[in-house]
Amino acid sequence: MKNEIVIYTVSDSLGETSQKLLAAVTVQYPELDFKSGYRFPFVNKEEELLDILADALKEKAVVVSTLVNHQLAKAAQDFSQRTGLNYIDLMNPFFEIIKSKTGVDPIEKPGIVHKLDTEYFNRITAIEFAVKYDDGKNPQGFLESDVVLLGVSRTSKTPLSMYLANKGYRLSNLPLIPEVPLPAVLDQVEKKKIIGLVCHPDNLSRIRGNRLDSLGLNHSTSYTNLEKIRKELEYSYEVFDKYAACVIDVTDKSIEETAYHIEEYLKNM
Numbered sequence: 001m002k003n004e005i006v007i008y009t010v011s012d013s014l015g016e017t018s019q020k021l022l023a024a025v026t027v028q029y030p031e032l033d034f035k036s037g038y039r040f041p042f043v044n045k046e047e048e049l050l051d052i053l054a055d056a057l058k059e060k061a062v063v064v065s066t067l068v069n070h071q072l073a074k075a076a077q078d079f080s081q082r083t084g085l086n087y088i089d090l091m092n093p094f095f096e097i098i099k100s101k102t103g104v105d106p107i108e109k110p111g112i113v114h115k116l117d118t119e120y121f122n123r124i125t126a127i128e129f130a131v132k133y134d135d136g137k138n139p140q141g142f143l144e145s146d147v148v149l150l151g152v153s154r155t156s157k158t159p160l161s162m163y164l165a166n167k168g169y170r171l172s173n174l175p176l177i178p179e180v181p182l183p184a185v186l187d188q189v190e191k192k193k194i195i196g197l198v199c200h201p202d203n204l205s206r207i208r209g210n211r212l213d214s215l216g217l218n219h220s221t222s223y224t225n226l227e228k229i230r231k232e233l234e235y236s237y238e239v240f241d242k243y244a245a246c247v248i249d250v251t252d253k254s255i256e257e258t259a260y261h262i263e264e265y266l267k268n269m
Contacts, residue, residue, distance in 0.1 A: 006061035007036040010052060012072060013110035015041045017090060018064040043067070044110075046075050053079050053087075062086040068110050070095075122168045130165040133172035134158055139183035141172045147262065148189055149173035150239060151197030152232040153223075154207045159255050160197075164262065178235040186243065192269050195262060196240035200251040201229045 009018040019039075026034045038061065043049050049072055056063050063085060067073040073092045080087030095106045133141030135158065142148045146169045149157045157173035164171055174183070186194075199207070208224045222228045240247050246265055250258050 003031070004033045004035060006038065006056075006059050007034055008038040008040065008052065008056045008061045008063045009036070009066075010040045010043055010049065010063060010076070011066040011110070012042065012044050012069050013066070015039055015066055017066045021090065022064065043072070044069070046072060049075060050079060053083075053085060057083055057085050060086075063088065065089045066091050068095075068106060068108050070108060119168065123166055126165040126168050126170050127162065129170045130161040130172070134161060136172075136174040136183070139172075139174070139185045142174075142183075142185055142189045144170065145172040145189075145193060146170045147172075147266070148186075148194050149197060150176055150194060150236070150243075150245060151199075152176050152204070152229070152236050154204060154211060155197040155199050156250050156255060156258060157197060160259055160262070163255050163259050167259075167263075169263075169266070176232070176236045176239055178232060182239065189243075191244045192246075194240075194243045194245040195265070196236060196245040196247040197258075198233060198236060198247060198249050198251075200249075201226055201233060203251050204229050204233075 007022060009015050009022070011018065022034070022036050026032075026036065038056075040052050043052065049067075053063060053076060063076070063080070065073065065076055065088065067076060067089070068091055070092070073089060076087060077089060077092075079085060099105060129141070129144075132138065133145065147164070149160060149171060150173070151157050153175055157175070161171040161173050174186070205224045205226050208229075209219055212219055212221070212223065237247075239245070248258060248261055
């Protein structure tokens, strides 16, 4: 049986900061069983906070806090010091360092990072753009794209489009299929906006096989055939050469890693 660790997250806003930290930390301990469903957003009263901390103490939980209100954060800190509660404050130690260096206090407004601003609406527009022009649905969208992703099936075109759309980039993508002619509009796209994605044939065959498994289909198809995959990749390189595309090998890379390389490329365009 796996060792179990109960995690409480407490915030005076949504608490997404602590959730991101937990996601990064927990994957490093595959042998442990993390119970992290105890999420307490929008905590803005000390009485409510202390009740949550008391429950956490009973369950011997670890409490991760992103409280920006100094009074609440101090109450939680005092409680943990008094009771021995395992308590982690992600915000206030950083605030204190900044104050010691600059003398400036934080404004203590929870949730301000989610303020509806121009950047937020740009992200929403970019996401809608990525959905509209996914998988070569409407090649005319290539002309309005920040990036056009090209690649054979299962080279992460759609996940990358959505991930980068969440950062405000407008991406479209096109699957490369040797038997299907390329859309003529691709010739009008600025070459520096075209990025080609490749993957090692063995990895691609395995990824495609997993996809077929998830759909309940058998593998008796050319979709996972190594020789056919090699020919597809050869064709994709021919296309990349034709359009002078920036080529990124996604083999064993996470979406985040590949997206980082794309962003760095865009910064240097």
